[in-house]
Amino acid sequence: MHKKLQKSFFGMIILGMMLMCFSIFATKADAKTYEIGTDVTYPPFEFANDNNKYVGIDIDIINAVAKEEGFKVETKQVGFNGAVQSVQSGQLDGIIAGMTITKERQAKFDFSTPYFKTGVVMAVGKNSNIKSFADLKGKRVAIKTGTAAAQYATSLKKKYGFKTATFDDSDNMYQDVLTGNSVACFEDQPVMQYAINQGMKLKIVTKAANTGWYGFAVKKGTHPELIKKFNAGFAKIKANGTYNKIVGKYLGSKLNPDLKGKTFTIGTDVTFPPFEFANANNQYIGIDIDILKNIAQEQGFKVNIKPMGFNGSLQALESGQIDGMIAGMSITPEREKKIDFSDPYFMSGVIMATSTKGKITKLSQLRGKKVAIKTGTAGAQYANSIKKKYGFKTTTFDDSNNMYQDVLTGNSAACFEDQPVMQYAIKKGTKLRIVTKPAVKAPYAFAVKKGQNKALLAAFNAGLKDLKSSGTYDDITAKYLGTTDKKVADNGQGNEDRSFVGLLKQNKDALLSGFAETMWLTVVAIIFATIFGVLVGLLGVLPNKFCNSLSSTLIYIFRGMPLLVLALFIYTGIPSLTGQKIPAFVAGVLTLTLNEGAYIAAFVKGGINAVDSGQMEAARSLGLPFGKAMRKVILPQGIKIMVPSFINQFIITLKDTSILSIIGILELTQTGKIIIARNLEGFKVWTIIAVIYLIVITLLTWLSNWVQKRTNV
């Protein structure tokens, strides 16, 4: 009986598979139309327009190529991973979905010639006159925790003398620039461009750094004729200007190659592993550097590489101080207004990673499982776009490390992450593996000032093609992103001491300054909150109805608002209302003053009210004025009642400063986030941070108890 059931079950499966095959053969038989998979939403490559019709660079290119070559295509918006799998299973003929050409993929796909590239950009307010990194001196720059763009900005900050404020998501980062608190932000090019297209009042002022390439693909060994046709058609649309028109339509730019050769000064980022970073010998290496050097060699020109930071390079580029820039910069339409980009040389994208111990290797295995994503990332957007299709649930984290941990502990079955970040993490020892091909691509490209150095740009493009065809390109990327075989021995960061002591030593300065900021914030906030709280509390006990209701209202508002909301409101809301900038520290102190002050006011009021009303009557009956009676009789008694509440509130204030990391204050918690974004040692770093907080709170408690004893005497 049992066996019978099993048999019939298998029978049904086989029958179903046969039916599927039939239907596939059937559709192939009755039309010579190629079915091409694309992503669901990945602007500007594929997205539904207002009429719910799919448009975008990918769609337009494949259609233009098909028209050129006289074949028919039908695009299927099945999502990136859906498309990848459908192509692999033979249900679709090809994929054009902002898919980066990678070595791993080349094992399973035949790629066309690359057709697009992307990278990281700096954006400033629409009316800002910030043009180059040099303009950032003494100013503040907003970055997003754990992103390649943040690493890049951080690497530039010393050199250009700017400060960074770190945010957990793009929108808060943009807001910080919009309100003028920060003068610029760093962001992945397509994300930034998309935000700008959505109406974000920013402009991109630098060229894309850290670029990557998109290619059209078919399953390896199948449809060689389609790749041939695509390449032929693509060459034609490039030659006849259709390609430029398509890209221009979405990104507003044109590439204009011209060939020549000489010595060029090229700006790059200071530290943006694995694209550029100094090795142990203080020599600059990385994907960008290696690619550029190889191209220069092949094309017969010389380069003088200046690691002046992303913004610095960008500004130098605009001011004509350097000829070109290669700094993991993604192509964005905004940048393309000021910058001419080369063909993308690197394509970043979203991948799915799972535990090396787990069995999950496919999206289809996620059904009913939990998937970890990171707030505001392309990975998160992507995961959300396919969650219905694959029937999984998502858990959101604020930083990569927590997301990885969730997968490592088995709480989540998988996570979605930017490919280079994930690869870097894996290289750094995170026990995850990438199981899908990148989706939601961002192409990185080499950049020159718009209209300038056309020859250099053309030489780069030509050289890049050569690098790719010769396999040198793959060797370079494999060297830095390769999982096991080729390690970069002289990385310098690979053999950091990851013990607690080692981590403490490495991050001593950062932790100390974060700690100092936390303490400074706490002390200032406690002073102001106490003043504000006592004043509001006293207003509440004055024999005046107006004062009483004012006090109650203030307490009601500021105690009733979550600290996080209050911080964001003050920091981003007040400048929007008044047009007046508010420094993060001031906003932080103001937030704590209002919030903690409201609590203080409540117990000050309560403490005073707890003093027997007869005390006040007796004092007043002697002719003492209200104020004197308050000071000499009521407050000394009330304060005794309030002291434990004060101590409690001070400790809460200290802890609440951590919430202010949301507005980019570089206090202890934010410092922790940043350290973890770099070294991914979440558990250890959070342990260190937690212990520091506990020590301070213990000391504060002792001090408070001592003060309490003294006041009791």
Add this chain to the structure above:
Amino acid sequence: MSAKIEVKNLVKNYGSNEVLKNIDLTVDDNEVVVIIGPSGSGKSTLLRTLNKLEEPTSGTVVVDGINIADPKTDMNKVRENIGMVFQHFNLFNNLSVGDNIMLAPVELKKLDKAAANKQAKKLLETVGLADKFDATIQSLSGGQQQRVAIARALAMNPDVMLFDEPTSALDPEMVGDVLAVMKKLAKEGMTMVVVTHEMGFAKEVADRVVFVADGKILEQGTPEEMFDHPQNPRLQDFLDKVLNV
């Protein structure tokens, strides 16, 4: 004898509840007036309007020729001359016995610290607590506390003393000490308004007894008139109840 306190058409409402209904009362200089009456009759409220611990709803309260019902009157100045003793003593818990007495004279610059200290010690002697100068309030018995409270009120050297049921919260054996101090004060010629249930004290010390019920003064007169020949049936009923227990 001139009028020290003159109350005219005094009305006090708590919301819609009329507590004092059109009260007229005069207290002469050096006079000891004892207010008696059932609980909730408004006698404490009447007393508390005399130094504006209760705000009159309407009417006038003139103390030393100053209308204290007038919002412009500086009550702090007026109160310096009106001492008050409370049912629950209301000594300042955060201060020592001596400091309780010294606080007002020093703070209001009546005396410097040394003089206030000297005066406090003298006053403590007067109320029979000379050894308690440095004691905490919490260490005193109720009767001792009330005597300190009297000393505290006297420290401002007032013309008038108001007593709001000064012995009601005391254990019976403590009552005598407090009454003795009050009698001494009366003998020295202090103008006093006393709300009390101590009929013996009223009989012995009062120049005039005022009977308050339902927010009105129903009858007033010398102790003899009031206790021996009460006219108003409410007073007769009240005395019947308090005297023939």
